[in-house]
Amino acid sequence: MPRNQAVADQEPWWIANYRGRGPHQRYDHHNQAKTQRTVGFFIRHMGLEPGQAILDLCCAFGRHTHEFTRRGFPRTVGVDLSPDMLAHAASSATADGQRPRFIRADVRALPFRNASADAVLMLRSFGFLDAPEEDLAVLKEAARVLRPGALLGMDHFPPNSATAKVGTRVLKGPEATTTVHTTWDPATARLNSRMSTRYKDGHVEPFHSSSRLYTPEDLRTVLAEAGFTVRGTFGGYDGSALTADSTRCVVIARRV
Structure with missing residues (x-):
């Protein structure tokens, strides 16, 4: 070997x-228009306002962190465990004239105070860990740093013939x-x-x-166990309804 x-x-x-x-080489080839559409969706459906503290968990190359900052959300913080990904995110943002904030941390142990965030995003990054208990721990940590009543935005792949x-x-x-x-x-x-x-x-x-791919029903269950209530589900960033054939499950959940 x-x-x-x-x-x-x-x-x-x-x-x-x-x-x-x-x-x-494998992942950093996203269409900027898609990034803008994604960020616009969450701003609109989560009612986000400039000045709010937003955490972009598992931010990878920071494209959403960057776009939120560009749109006037300077308190957005990108969080990831990979120093190589974060280094690329920081250099790309600086080269474009923007200076988002990035922090290296494990999403199971975030370096933020209780109830210090106004919104948390987890985009295409849930279900990576080995055990369901670890997935639950991630959501509980997101709940810990969110102020009561604040929102979590998620983008997950539901299991079906397409995904x-x-x-x-x-x-x-x-x-x-x-x-x-x-x-x-x-x-x-x-x-x-x-x-x-x-x-x-x-x-x-x-x-x-x-x-691990969670069905929308299982995702709703684990969110409830972590301290969230689902406020809305969508089948895409066009606002379409979630169906059994949807290739993504976009969820907005409220911290109880």
Whole structure:
């Protein structure tokens, strides 16, 4: 087994998968218009106002953190555990003339006071941890830092024939190509992927990922256990209704 594969297999994928130059090649190819639409959706449906303290948890490259800051929300803070992702987020924001704030932290132990946040966002990052109890711990921590009555915004993939699709796909970046082999485990409701990124210089980096997909009903249950009530669900950022075939489940929940 190659040394980098052995190292990756010895630690959680959500740490190994976001090191070095690989994440930038695999994930940082989002359409800016989509980012603007996402941020606009949450501003509108969560009733957010400039001056409020917003936490963007698992912010990755900080594209939403950046957009909130650009739109006049200077107290937005991007939180992530990957120093490489945060370094890229900070440099990208500075290069564009913006200076959002980024903090490295584990979302299960946030370095913020109780009831200090006006809103929390968790976009396409829930269900990454190994056990359901850990997922619950993340939501409880989000509830702890939110003031009572404040809102949580989530974007999650519900399990259905579209989101739990198995097979092989290829992602082409500017400097590398990533091949992704995906399988679905119905017993654990986890989508598992093995990835291999090949750079132009011939270097290859293997990675893997595994995320639990919650049904909207199960998501509502775990949110309630963490101290939230669901205020609204949507099937996309166009405000469409959530259906059994929706490829995403956008949730807005209120801290009790």
